[in-house]
Amino acid sequence: MHFLHHLCLVILDIMQPEKFSRYEIIRELGRGGMATVYLAYDPLFEREVALKLLKRELLDDPQVRERFERETKIIAKLEHPAIVPVHDVGKDNDQMFYVMRYMTGGSLSDRMSNHLSLEESVRxxxxxxxALDYAHARGVIHRDLKPxxxxxxDDGNAFISDFGIAKLASGQTRLTSSGIIGTPSYMSPEQAVGExxxxxxxxxxxxIILFEMLSGKLPYEATTPLAMVIKHTNEPIPHILDINPxxxxxxEDILxxxxxxxxxxxxxxxSAMVADLVxxxxxNNPPTTEYTVPVRRRVSTQASTVAVADDEHKVTLRPWLVGSLLLMVIVLALAGWQWLTARSVPPPLPTLTLTVAVTQPVIAPSASIPQEATSPTHTAEPSPTVAPTFTSTPVLGVGGADKIALVTNKDIWVMDVNGSNLLQVTNSDQPKFDVQWLPGGKEILYGEGKCIKTVNIETFExxxxxxxEAANFTGFRISPDARRVALTVQRRVIVIPFDQEALARAKxxxxxxxxxxACLDYTGVTAKFALWSADGRKLAVLHQDIRGQTFADMVRVLDISRCKSADPLALDEFPNRNFVPDGYQTYPVIPAxxxxxxxxxxxxxxxxxxxxxxxxxYNTSTxxxxxxxxxxxxCCYRDARFSPDGTHIVFAFQDFRQGAQSETLLYYIPVDQIGTGARFRPIKxxxxxxxxxxxxxxxVLRPAQ
Known part of the structure; x- marks a missing residue:
C-alpha cells in the first residue's frame, strides 16, 4: 500500500495541471528533486509568475507541512533588490506552493556558457x-546557492532565488535525487557532513561560483555525489591561475x-569578500550595482524647460526626459488625436447629492477655476474661445487646494492644480509610498524603503x-493636528506622538x-494602511481578513479616543453585506x-x-x-482623493475602452457635477x-496657502 501511495504521488507530480489555485498554468519551466516550477499567469495582478509546487511526498509528514508553512512565510518577508520576491505562499488541495517573480533574463548557468570577464563577475x-548579508542578518541561510x-x-540585474527552501525541507530524509540536502558541487564541507x-x-x-565564473570549470569534479562531498571535505583548492593565468x-588568496x-x-x-575583489x-573600472541608491543630485529650478501647448506653460524636467517628451509630442502629432472625437457619451448618471462639511473657505467658481481641470462642458475638439491659458503665476485655491504632489517614474513632482508650474523635487529613482503634505505646505513627507523622509519643495533638501530595521513599512500618517502619527509597520498600527527626535532615535x-x-499598538487585524478622522479621534484601517477561502481587503473604522485606557471600538467595516462592489467577490482587493x-x-x-x-x-452614517x-x-480609476474642503476630488484615470493603448490621465473635478452628465477634461x-x-x-492636494 505504501508503494501504491508513493506511486500515486509521483503520477500527480508528473501530470501538468491547467490551473492551480488562482494561477493559470502556461508551461513547465523545470523540475528537480524537491519541486516542479511552472510559468503561470496571475489574473489578480495581470502578470506572469513562476509557480513552484513542492512534491507531495516531501510534505506527507504533518510536521514538515507545518514547518514549510511557517518558514516560507518568513522567507516571503525578505525584501531586497537582489532577492527574487515571493508573491504568494500557501496550499491548495493539500499541495504546498509558493509564487515568485518570473525572471526573464535566464540564469547564471546560461551566462557561464560564454566567457565572463573579471569586471562582470565582480559586478x-x-x-x-x-543579498546574502541581508538574509544572514535575519537568520535566513540559502543552503543551495548555485548558478x-x-x-x-531583462536589464541584466542578478537575483537570488529559492532562498532557504533546502533548509525548510530538511525534515525529510530524501530531498534531492542524490539523497543529499543541497547541490554537492557547491556544498560547504560542514553542510556535506550534516553539521x-x-x-x-x-x-x-x-x-565556488566565483571560481567557476572565472575559470569556466568547477574546482572539483566527481562521478558521484558522495565522491564530490569527499573532495570538498578533504582536497585542497586548485590553483585557479593554472587554469586562467x-x-x-x-x-587566489580571496578564493x-x-x-x-x-x-x-x-x-x-x-561583503568583506567583495571588498577584497574590488x-x-x-x-578606472569599478563595478556598479543597479540597486544602490545613487548620490542625490540637487534638482535645479534653472534646469531646461520644455514648452507644452503654448510658450507660457513650462515644466522643469530632467535633460534626458526633454528629448523623450519632444519625440513623443511629434509621434502623437503625427498619429493624431482622432480617438478623442470617437468617444461616445453614455447616458448620464443620476444626480449625486453629497452633504459636504466645509472646514475652509470655499473659493467661488469665478475665482479663476482652471478650465483644464473642471470644465463640465468639455468637447473633444477645443475651440479657440475655450482654449486653455496657462500662467506661471500661482493658481488660487480650487477646492481649498493650490498644489498637487504626485509620483511618476518613482519620483515626486509638484504642480499647480491646473498642471502648470511642474517641478520635480526628488530624483532617487526609488519606489515611494504614503506621500503627503506636511503642515505649512513647504515640505512633502513620503516613505522610501524602510525610511520615512521629507523633501523641501523650495530648497530640495x-x-x-x-x-x-527589518520593518515591513507600509504607512506613516500624521494626525490633522500634527500631534500624533499612525505607523503601519509589521502589519500592525502603532499610534505615538509625532516627536521627530524620538522617531529619529528609534531603530x-x-x-x-x-x-x-505610545497610545495604541493595534494587532487586531493584518493592517496595510491607516487614515485619520478630521477630529483625530478615529482611524480607518485598511486590512486583510479571511473571507471564505481567501484573503480579502476591508476597511475598519476604529474609535481610538480612549487610547490606552480601552481597546479601540470598531464603528464600521466595509465592504459588508449591504455594500459589495462589483467584482469584489472575484478579486477582493481595495487598491486605494x-x-x-x-x-x-x-x-x-x-x-x-x-x-x-x-x-x-461609501457613507458610513447611512x-x-x-x-x-x-x-x-x-472604468477605470485609482487613488481618488478628497480636496481639503471636500468640494472636489482628484484621481488617476485609464480609459478601459482603449485597452492596452490607454494612458494614465489626471483629473481634478467638482463633486457636485458628478452624475449630471457633465464631461470632464483631464489636467493638461x-x-x-x-x-x-x-x-x-x-x-495629494496641498491646502491653499
Missing part, C-alpha cells in the same frame, strides 16, 4: 553578496579564504525622519510600540481609498493594471454606497507624463 558577485539559483531580469550551518556556508558556495594574482575548509577562517560576510579591479518597530507615550475625515469614503476596486478599477463612494465612475460613466500635462501604467501615482 554579479557584489550584488549577490549584498541555477542566480537569475537575471549545523550558518551564513559562512553560503560564502563557501559563493566562492590572465587573472590578477590576488584572486582560499572564501573556500577555507575551516569556516572560522572564511570571510565573516560576503581591489583587484583597475581603478531631503532628510530622514526615521529608518526602521526598529519594537522601540516605537514600547514607548511610554480615501476619507473625508467624517462620513464619506472613496475607494476603487481591482480591474486592471495592478489596481485600477471602478470608483465608489451605510449606503454609490458607483461614481465620473469620466463618461466608464506633457504627453505620456505617466509612462508606467501600473505605477501608483498617489496625488
Amino acid at each position: 554579479i558577485i557584489q550584488r549577490i553578496a549584498s 541555477g539559483n542566480i537569475l537575471f531580469d 549545523n550551518v550558518d551564513g559562512r556556508s553560503d560564502i563557501y558556495s559563493l566562492g 590572465n587573472l590578477p594574482a590576488g584572486i 582560499e579564504k572564501a573556500m577555507a575548509k575551516n569556516r572560522t577562517l572564511r570571510y565573516a560576510t560576503a 581591489k583587484l579591479l583597475p581603478e 531631503i532628510r530622514n525622519l526615521t529608518c526602521l 526598529n518597530p519594537f522601540e516605537l510600540q514600547t514607548l511610554p507615550e 481609498y480615501d476619507w473625508d475625515g467624517r462620513d464619506l469614503f472613496l475607494l476603487n476596486t481591482f480591474v486592471r493594471n495592478g489596481g485600477y478599477g471602478d470608483l465608489y463612494l 451605510g449606503e454606497a454609490r458607483l461614481l465612475n465620473p469620466v463618461e460613466n466608464t 500635462l506633457p504627453p505620456l507624463f505617466f509612462p508606467n501604467v501600473r505605477e501608483v501615482i498617489m496625488p
